[in-house]
Amino acid sequence: MLQKKRLIMQEYANDFVFRLKDLHINFDKYKYYPRDEKFNSAIYDSDKKMIFSTLESKKVDLDEVAYISNSKIHFVEEPESFYLGAKYIVLEIPDDKHWLRDLKDEITIFVIIAFVFMTILGYFLLKILLKPMREALHLLDRFIKDTTHELNTPVTAIISNIEMIDTSTLDEKLAKKIKRIDIGAKTISNIYEDLTFLTLNNKIISQNENLDLSTILIQRIEYFKTLADVKKITFIPYIDKDITIFCDKKKIIKLIDNFLSNAIKYNKINGKIEVILKEHYLSIEDSGKGMTQNQIDNLFERYMRFDKSVGGFGIGLNIVSLIAKEYDFKIEVISKLDEGSKMVVKW
Numbered sequence: 001m002l003q004k005k006r007l008i009m010q011e012y013a014n015d016f017v018f019r020l021k022d023l024h025i026n027f028d029k030y031k032y033y034p035r036d037e038k039f040n041s042a043i044y045d046s047d048k049k050m051i052f053s054t055l056e057s058k059k060v061d062l063d064e065v066a067y068i069s070n071s072k073i074h075f076v077e078e079p080e081s082f083y084l085g086a087k088y089i090v091l092e093i094p095d096d097k098h099w100l101r102d103l104k105d106e107i108t109i110f111v112i113i114a115f116v117f118m119t120i121l122g123y124f125l126l127k128i129l130l131k132p133m134r135e136a137l138h139l140l141d142r143f144i145k146d147t148t149h150e151l152n153t154p155v156t157a158i159i160s161n162i163e164m165i166d167t168s169t170l171d172e173k174l175a176k177k178i179k180r181i182d183i184g185a186k187t188i189s190n191i192y193e194d195l196t197f198l199t200l201n202n203k204i205i206s207q208n209e210n211l212d213l214s215t216i217l218i219q220r221i222e223y224f225k226t227l228a229d230v231k232k233i234t235f236i237p238y239i240d241k242d243i244t245i246f247c248d249k250k251k252i253i254k255l256i257d258n259f260l261s262n263a264i265k266y267n268k269i270n271g272k273i274e275v276i277l278k279e280h281y282l283s284i285e286d287s288g289k290g291m292t293q294n295q296i297d298n299l300f301e302r303y304m305r306f307d308k309s310v311g312g313f314g315i316g317l318n319i320v321s322l323i324a325k326e327y328d329f330k331i332e333v334i335s336k337l338d339e340g341s342k343m344v345v346k347w
Helices: 002-025 098-164 172-203 213-230 249-265 293-297 316-327
Strands: 040-044 050-053 066-069 072-077 088-094 208-212 234-239 244-248 272-278 281-286 330-336 340-346
Touching: 002 066, 002 072, 002 088, 098 172, 172 213, 172 249, 172 316, 208 213, 208 249, 213 234, 213 249, 213 272, 244 249, 249 272, 249 281, 249 316, 249 340, 293 330, 316 330
Parallel strands: 234 272
Antiparallel strands: 040 050, 040 088, 066 072, 072 088, 208 244, 272 281, 281 340, 330 340
């Protein structure tokens, strides 16, 4: 902008010097300082002292050639001859800011074009970069679905056949072997249910109905007794009768199973699990390791595991949180290190 203005003001300066020269030559005839409506001007001597000025600006920088000050554009010229003793002449014109508005418009247009271009470019680059990841996730998803499907039939058959065996008629060694098979099969079955829930949850429509939660809870405690017996853990149930809940049966069982499974996993030998069921209230409390506040804060994150020695994938409690969100259950976790943990569900 200054470069363009400088060319214009150079023309003004040439005209002004010509008029200043005329005044210098004819000073004895007239002493009228040359003025022009297009610009203001001033003349300074070699000591940079002002001789005469029509400038609006009070301060002038004679060391510059063209500059902006107080919304004014100044141009400094040194004529070849010191007409009227002037070594410096200064011209001043107003800065109309048109250049700034034009610049802002140009920058805005450029930014919009650049943003659109980078967005389109970024989208296609992202698709290219994420393609291997998408394919890997797709393969993993297919692998999980195929694996869980193949696991279901043999695990169900093992559990069903074991339940039909009367272990009281078997000798002690064989009974222990059958019990270990039962524990392993139920562990695999629980993992299978978790994986199935994660892979199919978005595709399954909940079949909500009024359920006898008291009966379901007693059945699930009975189901997990085999696992609890390994660590000599005792269940202490306080279950009110005829407690009902409107929910999908598979999902409420999944919620209960995860709480009971964790209460067994993280419990101590000869520990206990207290199960309380009242109207709109379920509590499962163990006497195990307990948790810190930081662990409680991250408890329901997927793949979060605090003790890798007990196995699992860290997906159980994440499933619990998904079920709780669907049915607006409120889950409260109370835990102290080395004293145990208490899971409370309210609805």
